[in-house]
Amino acid sequence: MQISQREYQNELDTFLSYLNFEKKKCFGIQMNQENQDCLDFAPFLEHTLNNLGDPFCGEGGHLETFKYERELVRIVSEILQLNAEDVWGYYTSGSSISNLQGVHLGLRKMGENTILVTSEDAHNSITKAAYITRVKQIVQLPTNNEGQIDPDALSEFLSNTDRSQNFVFCFCSGTVSKGAYDDVELLVSVIDQYITKEQYYVHLDAALGGMITPFLEGRPLKLDFSVPEIDSLSVSFHKRVGIPVPGSLFLMRRSSLMTCNANSYVEDYASFDTTIPGSRDGLTPFITLMKLKKIGIQGMVDRTENVLQKAKWFHERLLSYDIKSLRNDFSPCVYFEVSSPDMLKEFHMPTYRKSDGKIYTHIFTMEHVCQNELNNLLNKIVSYKKKDIPVLTVSK
Ligand SMILES: *Cc1c(COP(=O)(O)O)cnc(C)c1O
Numbered sequence: 001m002q003i004s005q006r007e008y009q010n011e012l013d014t015f016l017s018y019l020n021f022e023k024k025k026c027f028g029i030q031m032n033q034e035n036q037d038c039l040d041f042a043p044f045l046e047h048t049l050n051n052l053g054d055p056f057c058g059e060g061g062h063l064e065t066f067k068y069e070r071e072l073v074r075i076v077s078e079i080l081q082l083n084a085e086d087v088w089g090y091y092t093s094g095s096s097i098s099n100l101q102g103v104h105l106g107l108r109k110m111g112e113n114t115i116l117v118t119s120e121d122a123h124n125s126i127t128k129a130a131y132i133t134r135v136k137q138i139v140q141l142p143t144n145n146e147g148q149i150d151p152d153a154l155s156e157f158l159s160n161t162d163r164s165q166n167f168v169f170c171f172c173s174g175t176v177s178k179g180a181y182d183d184v185e186l187l188v189s190v191i192d193q194y195i196t197k198e199q200y201y202v203h204l205d206a207a208l209g210g211m212i213t214p215f216l217e218g219r220p221l222k223l224d225f226s227v228p229e230i231d232s233l234s235v236s237f238h239k240r241v242g243i244p245v246p247g248s249l250f251l252m253r254r255s256s257l258m259t260c261n262a263n264s265y266v267e268d269y270a271s272f273d274t275t276i277p278g279s280r281d282g283l284t285p286f287i288t289l290m291k292l293k294k295i296g297i298q299g300m301v302d303r304t305e306n307v308l309q310k311a312k313w314f315h316e317r318l319l320s321y322d323i324k325s326l327r328n329d330f331s332p333c334v335y336f337e338v339s340s341p342d343m344l345k346e347f348h349m350p351t352y353r354k355s356d357g358k359i360y361t362h363i364f365t366m367e368h369v370c371q372n373e374l375n376n377l378l379n380k381i382v383s384y385k386k387k388d389i390p391v392l393t394v395s396k
Pocket of ligand 1: 093173
């Protein structure tokens, strides 16, 4: 197993040049690969930073970054309209874990007689969280063509179901396949026609949208704690901010947490047992906080505008070539039909096969996606499409 210094160095060099080459073609995953400035944090790699337990009540006793983690929680809560007095949350290794935390606490709060309601377009981590927590029933509501939960379907579901049960609703700000934003205010108004707030919990999966909607001019989308019915929320940072290790915050109203019965005390590491993981990455919350503070709100506004413009441009180009394509307002996602899956791997794009045999894919125009590479991709898509069109000889 042991290798020589030379082999070691070789492997490092080879892998690094592979990454530098591939990075500019990473279109298919909603992730910002622009993080050269994270080299500033290289000296911290000499330390093992472990945020063991709850950042608000954990006592550490080891090298940790709780102070920075709490500051990040407060800053992001403010961005997402949650009152600083009423904040609880912690940094996780990604929004899948934040979603698991949301489903877990939702069920702790609502009790055993609870069903989980989400959508067909929800991230797979929501249904997985439901299986892990052994929820008694999962309902996946249908979505419209744009990928949003259909309010009529929610209404129909609630009118036909046993409403003596409790409910955990998981809605989404920025779905994975189409970048759709559920209209949570509207959905909540539908729910309120059937049950009272004591009977339900709302978790918002804002893995992507949580770092987009606050930075839109005039804040046209209300997908944060300004909707009073939202109990908790997930928001990822590797998707927008540019950090080398995936990371997310789980945020929750502290007043809601206090009713969840999830607070036994762990003597081993002097913390209430509120977090799913024990050991947690302490470096990435520190990097995320410092980068966010460096970029600033206006910086995020500008970057968001730029990311959305690129998507708008790409979508319009596809339409000009008569390629079936969809882009939701305020979304960096362009969803479109391709005639062959052959080129998708090259650009790290997913393959969505429909029941009618058609193939769709999508791109996210995140920060590292540059105009040159977009042109390249567009040319490839168009040339594949041409191959697919039978040549017609029109005689008049
Ligand atoms: C990315 C994403 C997730 C999962 O986040 P990970 O960080 O990959 O665990 C969940 N939901 C949505 C909507 C996402 O975009």
